[in-house]
Amino acid sequence: MKIVFISRVLFLSGVTTHMLDLASGLITRGHSVTLLTAGDQFPGTRGGGKILRRSLIDAGVSVRIIPYPTRRMARWIYPYRMLKSFILTAWYLRREKFDVIHVHTPILSFIPRFAGYKFVTTTHVAKLSLGFFHRIATEEIAISREVYDDCLNRGVAPEHLTLIHNGVDRKFSEPVADKEREKNARKLAIPSDKTVIGFVGTLCPRKGLDILLTAMARLKSEGYRNYHIVLLGNYDKEEDRAWLREVVAETDHEAEVSIFGYDTPRKFYPLFDIFVLPSRIEGFPLVVLEALLSRCCVVRSGTEGAEEQIENGKTGFIFENENPDSLAEVLRALLDDPTLRADIAAAGQAKALREFTSDTMTQKMLEVYRKAVNRYRI
Numbered sequence: 001m002k003i004v005f006i007s008r009v010l011f012l013s014g015v016t017t018h019m020l021d022l023a024s025g026l027i028t029r030g031h032s033v034t035l036l037t038a039g040d041q042f043p044g045t046r047g048g049g050k051i052l053r054r055s056l057i058d059a060g061v062s063v064r065i066i067p068y069p070t071r072r073m074a075r076w077i078y079p080y081r082m083l084k085s086f087i088l089t090a091w092y093l094r095r096e097k098f099d100v101i102h103v104h105t106p107i108l109s110f111i112p113r114f115a116g117y118k119f120v121t122t123t124h125v126a127k128l129s130l131g132f133f134h135r136i137a138t139e140e141i142a143i144s145r146e147v148y149d150d151c152l153n154r155g156v157a158p159e160h161l162t163l164i165h166n167g168v169d170r171k172f173s174e175p176v177a178d179k180e181r182e183k184n185a186r187k188l189a190i191p192s193d194k195t196v197i198g199f200v201g202t203l204c205p206r207k208g209l210d211i212l213l214t215a216m217a218r219l220k221s222e223g224y225r226n227y228h229i230v231l232l233g234n235y236d237k238e239e240d241r242a243w244l245r246e247v248v249a250e251t252d253h254e255a256e257v258s259i260f261g262y263d264t265p266r267k268f269y270p271l272f273d274i275f276v277l278p279s280r281i282e283g284f285p286l287v288v289l290e291a292l293l294s295r296c297c298v299v300r301s302g303t304e305g306a307e308e309q310i311e312n313g314k315t316g317f318i319f320e321n322e323n324p325d326s327l328a329e330v331l332r333a334l335l336d337d338p339t340l341r342a343d344i345a346a347a348g349q350a351k352a353l354r355e356f357t358s359d360t361m362t363q364k365m366l367e368v369y370r371k372a373v374n375r376y377r378i
Contacts, residue, residue: 025362
């Protein structure tokens with residue numbers, strides 16, 4: 001099939017990584033994939049956006065730039081850019097005659113709809129879903145049970161709605177030799193004689209890094225010292241850099257925290273003994289799946305998708321959202337018991353291999369594509 005993705009921008013996010021994983025799976029199966037996007041336009045995430053754009057091209061995706069408007073654009077420019085992008089997208093869709101149109105930014109769903117095409121839309125976060133833009137899709141995909149229920153509540157017909165969990169590349173589960181791991185740790189100046197607690201994602205308040213550091217400050221006051229925290233990601237806005245620096249200082253963690261700009265997460269996960277995602281809001285975060293496959297002991301907040309990704313106390317741990325005391329309680333137990341960490345990490349990896357690989361996701365997505373192509377509804 002000839003498939004096109006539509007996504008407003010590329011930046012360091014689960015949505016872009018999801019498109020990369022899905023596109024790679026589709027191309028491996030002999031399908032062609034084109035991406036229509038405005039590119040990496042968010043100032044704070046251009047580095048990550050450029051890297052991900054290059055990854056898409058390297059995977060075989062044909063990337064075409066369309067000047068879709070962004071939220072940070074001046075109000076008087078926004079309508080002009082939206083009209084221009086509608087005309088260019090409609091022209092491109094008509095010229096290329098794609099078999100499947102897959103929209104990853106719901107607000108852009110009106111373009112294929114008003115241009116008269118069948119299309120598929122994916123909703124990535126429940127609380128950000130836009131009822132009208134989902135109801136006009138030929139087929140709708142929800143990435144978690146909470147998103148699925150939210151779509152139903154917003155009027156999406158159940159016969160046009162499918163739950164497909166995100167999946168990631170099985171390569172994350174490939175073991176890393178001890179010598180390679182030690183070499184990477186030395187190169188990155190990450191202490192190998194301490195328990196390493198890792199985070200991957202945007203460095204901003206929404207991701208709850210203050211919750212993690214507050215929890216660790218409480219454990220530090222109890223005498224815990226043998227740990228190191230690694231934060232990997234880019235800043236969403238420049239003021240977030242100052243915010244994080246202030247949080248690190250206020251929690252007395254200048255010596256225990258290493259911050260890295262966006263880099264390939266696969267070389268970091270093997271260095272993490274514990275992976276923590278303390279986000280205040282999430283969809284179905286891919287970084288949790290990557291960490292599970294990488295055999296990290298995963299701890300995450302009880303936001304969207306938590307109970308679908310993790311069996312609490314068996315394949316990982318879920319703490320009460322925005323509660324540093326709840327997180328501290330989990331981390332205390334894990335710092336005290338390396339055997340518990342290893343057992344939970346092994347069980348988490350096994351679950352991820354069964355349920356959350358990109359192979360499984362791609363196969364289910366193709367079934368929805370065929371359903372959309374054959375459906376009478378426009």
